[in-house]
Amino acid sequence: MLFRFGLDFVREDKDGRSVNLREFLGRYVVLYFFPKAGTPGCTKEARDFQQYLPELSALDAIPVGVSPDGPEALRRFAEKEGLTFPLLSDSDLSLARAYGVAKDKGVQRATFLLDRAGVVRYAWSKVKVPGHAQEVFEAVRKLHETDSFLNPLIFVRRAKRAISSEPVPQEILTRLIEAAHLAPSCFNNQPWRFVVAQGEVLERVKKALPGGNYWALPAPAIVAVAAHPEQDCRLSDNRDYFLFDCGMAVGFLMIQATQMGLVAHPIAGYDPIAVKEALGIPKDYVLITLVVIGRPGDPEKLSEKHRAIELGPRERKPLSTVLGWNRFPEG
Amino acid sequence: MLFRFGLDFVREDKDGRSVNLREFLGRYVVLYFFPKAGTPGCTKEARDFQQYLPELSALDAIPVGVSPDGPEALRRFAEKEGLTFPLLSDSDLSLARAYGVAKDKGVQRATFLLDRAGVVRYAWSKVKVPGHAQEVFEAVRKLHETDSFLNPLIFVRRAKRAISSEPVPQEILTRLIEAAHLAPSCFNNQPWRFVVAQGEVLERVKKALPGGNYWALPAPAIVAVAAHPEQDCRLSDNRDYFLFDCGMAVGFLMIQATQMGLVAHPIAGYDPIAVKEALGIPKDYVLITLVVIGRPGDPEKLSEKHRAIELGPRERKPLSTVLGWNRFPEG
Numbered sequence: 001m002l003f004r005f006g007l008d009f010v011r012e013d014k015d016g017r018s019v020n021l022r023e024f025l026g027r028y029v030v031l032y033f034f035p036k037a038g039t040p041g042c043t044k045e046a047r048d049f050q051q052y053l054p055e056l057s058a059l060d061a062i063p064v065g066v067s068p069d070g071p072e073a074l075r076r077f078a079e080k081e082g083l084t085f086p087l088l089s090d091s092d093l094s095l096a097r098a099y100g101v102a103k104d105k106g107v108q109r110a111t112f113l114l115d116r117a118g119v120v121r122y123a124w125s126k127v128k129v130p131g132h133a134q135e136v137f138e139a140v141r142k143l144h145e146t147d148s149f150l151n152p153l154i155f156v157r158r159a160k161r162a163i164s165s166e167p168v169p170q171e172i173l174t175r176l177i178e179a180a181h182l183a184p185s186c187f188n189n190q191p192w193r194f195v196v197a198q199g200e201v202l203e204r205v206k207k208a209l210p211g212g213n214y215w216a217l218p219a220p221a222i223v224a225v226a227a228h229p230e231q232d233c234r235l236s237d238n239r240d241y242f243l244f245d246c247g248m249a250v251g252f253l254m255i256q257a258t259q260m261g262l263v264a265h266p267i268a269g270y271d272p273i274a275v276k277e278a279l280g281i282p283k284d285y286v287l288i289t290l291v292v293i294g295r296p297g298d299p300e301k302l303s304e305k306h307r308a309i310e311l312g313p314r315e316r317k318p319l320s321t322v323l324g325w326n327r328f329p330e331g
Numbered sequence: 332m333l334f335r336f337g338l339d340f341v342r343e344d345k346d347g348r349s350v351n352l353r354e355f356l357g358r359y360v361v362l363y364f365f366p367k368a369g370t371p372g373c374t375k376e377a378r379d380f381q382q383y384l385p386e387l388s389a390l391d392a393i394p395v396g397v398s399p400d401g402p403e404a405l406r407r408f409a410e411k412e413g414l415t416f417p418l419l420s421d422s423d424l425s426l427a428r429a430y431g432v433a434k435d436k437g438v439q440r441a442t443f444l445l446d447r448a449g450v451v452r453y454a455w456s457k458v459k460v461p462g463h464a465q466e467v468f469e470a471v472r473k474l475h476e477t478d479s480f481l482n483p484l485i486f487v488r489r490a491k492r493a494i495s496s497e498p499v500p501q502e503i504l505t506r507l508i509e510a511a512h513l514a515p516s517c518f519n520n521q522p523w524r525f526v527v528a529q530g531e532v533l534e535r536v537k538k539a540l541p542g543g544n545y546w547a548l549p550a551p552a553i554v555a556v557a558a559h560p561e562q563d564c565r566l567s568d569n570r571d572y573f574l575f576d577c578g579m580a581v582g583f584l585m586i587q588a589t590q591m592g593l594v595a596h597p598i599a600g601y602d603p604i605a606v607k608e609a610l611g612i613p614k615d616y617v618l619i620t621l622v623v624i625g626r627p628g629d630p631e632k633l634s635e636k637h638r639a640i641e642l643g644p645r646e647r648k649p650l651s652t653v654l655g656w657n658r659f660p661e662g
Contacts, residue, residue, distance in 0.1 A: 060592050116592050117483030147590050152448030154583050159515045177654045184490045186599045194654045201657040237603035238617045247578015252485050259478050261391050268517045272568040280658040286569050323508045323525045326532040327611040
């Protein structure tokens with residue numbers, strides 16, 4: 001119940017307009033199901049959310065009420081109670097069914113808090129109205145605060161070297177490339193080309209790795225990332241975008257890998273000519289990185305130096321050396 | 332309760348070893364609090380989790396039991412019941428307090444499901460033991476499945492142009508750069524330099540934008556991203572890493588921005604010499620992008636062409652034209 005994308009539903013609102021829940025993306029959505037407009041419980045619940053509307057708006061959150069009532073009943077309800085947030089008509093109960101709150105011929109009172117990306121992050125079932133709006137508001141406040149922290153996947157990602165030889169299914173590898181392919185690029189040129197090496201071809205690629213990259217040898221897959229300088233913007237003052245755009249794509253690939261429990265470690269240490277030959281990458285493409293892919297392995301199999309890096313703290317320059325406010329950092 | 336990082340706690344385990352919950356990062360953690368080893372309810376709960384251990388392991392999940400018992404009592408309990416998963420001693424109840432499940436001098440029976448990044452994604456309070464392990468397993472199964480989908484932030488990110496002039500607080504801007512600074516780079520060179528332009532300096536930067544970037548004019552901040560080619564790897568076959576590494580950093584910045592409800596739109600259309608002058612960026616650095624930052628604005632203020640892009644579907648080449656299996660894509 002907590003994990004679903006809850007957004008791709010079109011419903012008629014109280015003004016008879018077709019609304020796709022997707023329109024609310026980017027805000028926190030308090031999606032609340034109520035049984036019947038105008039009844040005492042539903043009236044109090046709606047008034048409570050209306051009362052919290054300023055606080056919720058300040059946190060970028062919007063309540064959206066859903067009931068089996070028709071649009072006209074919802075319009076009258078909103079008018080009588082002065083409700084200014086969206087009310088959606090779910091006459092056929094399919095939205096309620098998708099959220100698991102359809103009951104007999106109606107709905108259970110239930111509330112879902114969706115984050116800015118449309119993921120259900122909190123669910124209340126069998127809601128009791130008194131105090132509910134405040135409880136929801138507190139949850140929105142916490143979620144808003146948490147989202148101002150560093151993204152957890154960015155935070156935990158490390159360029160790990162301990163990789164197991166366990167195979168990674170093709171659909172999971174595909175997902176990595178799909179994520180990379182969603183990166184932006186100059187003029188939407190999408191200059192990146194990915195070659196996923198597996199099996200015998202992968203063995204040829206591994207022969208092009210120097211001894212220092214011994215740790216990549218168990219990996220069940222390697223993604224080669226290549227681009228042609230002329231297939232992306234080349235602008236004044238040495239601004240070549242093909243490598244920058246590939247970098248954004250690989251950034252997304254790593255986030256997706258981390259979410260799926262994979263190591264995705266981009267390396268620069270390889271013989272590019274040999275790898276290009278092995279993968280049929282044309283000579284005039286730049287093979288900018290090999291991303292070593294696999295499940296986490298046993299750090300004990302790493303060299304002493306690499307094990308220390310693997311298990312030690314992440315090393316970064318002080319932020320002040322890379323960030324300047326209104327002027328270049330002194331660093 | 333649902334939103335906390337729950338990992339930075341060191342506890343003694345049943346073998347007297349100090350365990351930091353952080354060690355479990357990368358796996359799903361079923362963190363379950365139980366009142367007292369050896370009592371009937373706690374025994375059944377532990378047996379149930381032990382029984383589900385193969386299924387949980389297959390999904391990369393591990394149960395971790397926590398109770399106020401001392402390590403020796405936990406060791407005896409594990410031995411008697413044949414428990415092979417970690418049991419942690421929380422004698423001073425501080426872990427229980429952090430999770431809000433301390434009660435009088437003990438703990439409430441409660442379970443938390445943490446995702447691979449250590450975020451609590453599901454919580455069960457006042458747990459009834461019968462059927463609980465199965466319910467938890469079902470939740471792990473769903474979470475595992477959801478995590479194999481595209482990352483929601485990658486999925487919803489768009490290079491939006493409708494930006495409001497509402498100010499963005501300095502700590503939020505800092506968080507963007509912190510996220511970018513966590514990207515990997517060749518030999519950990521961290522070649523990126525960020526200059527955040529605001530106020531009068533920002534106005535000078537905006538003067539360097541061409542008419543087509545009119546939409547960026549309301550933005551309350553712009554992040555300039557620059558790097559020096561010699562401050563990062565330059566390897567054979569035209570492999571220059573400074574721009575690629577900056578790309579990965581900007582990829583992370585965009586994910587963080589999306590999580591915080593911000594637009595972060597990298598652009599290439601600007602006079603680089605003028606912007607470098609305005610921000611004191613040395614001439615020998617490449618100013619690869621300006622990332623336009625702000626809260627989402629009103630699409631009605633965009634040109635007709637840009638409004639159509641903003642509200643239309645995302646355009647990407649077919650995956651088969653950018654992805655090849657063991658050989659370069661034909662595309």
